[in-house]
Amino acid sequence: MTDVLSCPVTGATEPLPEYPLPRAAQCPLAPAPAAQRLQAEKPLAKVRIWNGTTPWLVTRDADQRALLPDPRVSDDDLDPGFPYVNAHRAEIAQVTPRLVTNTDAPVHTRLRRTVNGPFMVKRIETMRAPIQKIVDDLIDDMLAGPNPADLLTAFALPVPSLVIAELLGVPYKDHDFFQRSSSLVLDSSVAPEDARRVSGELTAYLDNLLTRKTTDPGEDVLSEMAGRVKAGEMTHTEAVHMGVAMLIAGHETTATMISLGTLALLQHPDQLALVRETDDPKLIANAVDEVLRYLTIVQTGVRRVAKDDIEIGDVVIRKGEGIIFDLHTANWDPEVFPEAERLDITRPARIHQAFGYGPHQCLGQNLARLELRVVYSTLYRRVPTLRLAADIADLEFDHTGTTYGVHSLPVAW
Numbered sequence: 001m002t003d004v005l006s007c008p009v010t011g012a013t014e015p016l017p018e019y020p021l022p023r024a025a026q027c028p029l030a031p032a033p034a035a036q037r038l039q040a041e042k043p044l045a046k047v048r049i050w051n052g053t054t055p056w057l058v059t060r061d062a063d064q065r066a067l068l069p070d071p072r073v074s075d076d077d078l079d080p081g082f083p084y085v086n087a088h089r090a091e092i093a094q095v096t097p098r099l100v101t102n103t104d105a106p107v108h109t110r111l112r113r114t115v116n117g118p119f120m121v122k123r124i125e126t127m128r129a130p131i132q133k134i135v136d137d138l139i140d141d142m143l144a145g146p147n148p149a150d151l152l153t154a155f156a157l158p159v160p161s162l163v164i165a166e167l168l169g170v171p172y173k174d175h176d177f178f179q180r181s182s183s184l185v186l187d188s189s190v191a192p193e194d195a196r197r198v199s200g201e202l203t204a205y206l207d208n209l210l211t212r213k214t215t216d217p218g219e220d221v222l223s224e225m226a227g228r229v230k231a232g233e234m235t236h237t238e239a240v241h242m243g244v245a246m247l248i249a250g251h252e253t254t255a256t257m258i259s260l261g262t263l264a265l266l267q268h269p270d271q272l273a274l275v276r277e278t279d280d281p282k283l284i285a286n287a288v289d290e291v292l293r294y295l296t297i298v299q300t301g302v303r304r305v306a307k308d309d310i311e312i313g314d315v316v317i318r319k320g321e322g323i324i325f326d327l328h329t330a331n332w333d334p335e336v337f338p339e340a341e342r343l344d345i346t347r348p349a350r351i352h353q354a355f356g357y358g359p360h361q362c363l364g365q366n367l368a369r370l371e372l373r374v375v376y377s378t379l380y381r382r383v384p385t386l387r388l389a390a391d392i393a394d395l396e397f398d399h400t401g402t403t404y405g406v407h408s409l410p411v412a413w
Ligand code: HEM
Pocket: 100, 101, 102, 112, 164, 245, 246, 247, 249, 250, 251, 253, 254, 257, 297, 298, 302, 303, 354, 355, 356, 357, 359, 360, 361, 362, 363, 364, 365, 367, 368
């Protein structure tokens, strides 16, 4: 194991950087300064992670685009070289069934084909009216409640939970259970045994619902998966776990893009005014992509392992070595996004990698984009006096979760 970085000219050494790299306290929405330095000086660098292993860290946009679709770069988290995020994730990888999130082609291609349909742009667009209603109702409730309020619990977390319930076909009478359980599963302050119990209840619930949809299908994703199980294209267990994966992958991420996105816009009043005042859906769509780029909330990086030796630039990534793709730093790559530190909703932003890149690129991106477009075009118009009810320096940011967010976002109007 390499413990140090050594200069080939002078032989001078320094310890490997510990990943994740810390953000600057005074600049909480920017990538870690050390990651930006690596991007400029050593865009393919070894780092050390929690278990002492030393995977590669990739920080440049172009290298990520070259490596992420490479078939030698694997998502197989049972490979001993896989750079797990933490001990808990290493443990659950050993007992998690094989899903889209941990397989390579051809298994990944088959599984992805069974779930792609409902997430295509045209199908997702049919969700616009239900999403608008969910957003409007939640704003009504928030405005009728106490002022100031926590935007995260009053609005940001319920939006994706109710939308995913609608998408999966969870009956209305079960929405309360569904929303409570999905919030608990994601709450990092909940004890691990409670999180495991609730996660078991949610899995059992989706298992039952899938069985019911087999005999009594509706127009929803679980019914569609029940049909594919019947047709022998996927197993019942795969379908249940896909349902849970959609819920987990889509809930906190979208909620964070609502809460942290609102914080970012409140910090940039000129950009917020553009969002609030425009009638142009294209500008709203671009604003969503620019905020996605600017915040790139998946902060643990995308993790992979090399299945073969890979030569890239002046380095060779050896078979069995871990690779971490730091999406945030890539999305601030000055080669692609000049003045990346400026939040500018008019810049061409769509090419960002906030949803990843390559075969594992986010399955739910069209849904997330639609939810965020509805939220950004509604919330700031309906609550034009929305403001932060705390000093940004007093906000508590979550530095350890998969997504970078705030524990609460006090707002007033
Ligand atoms: C703003 C919201 C979201 C962000 C920033 C986000 C981000 C990401 C990223 C970076 C990946 C790539 C992971 C990798 O390459 O290893 C990913 C994959 C995935 N996302 Fe999302 N996501 C969001 C919303 C959603 C939603 C709403 C859903 C589902 C309803 C979803 C479901 C998934 C699934 C199932 C995968 C795995 C795809 C695969 O491995 O083939 N995501 N997401």
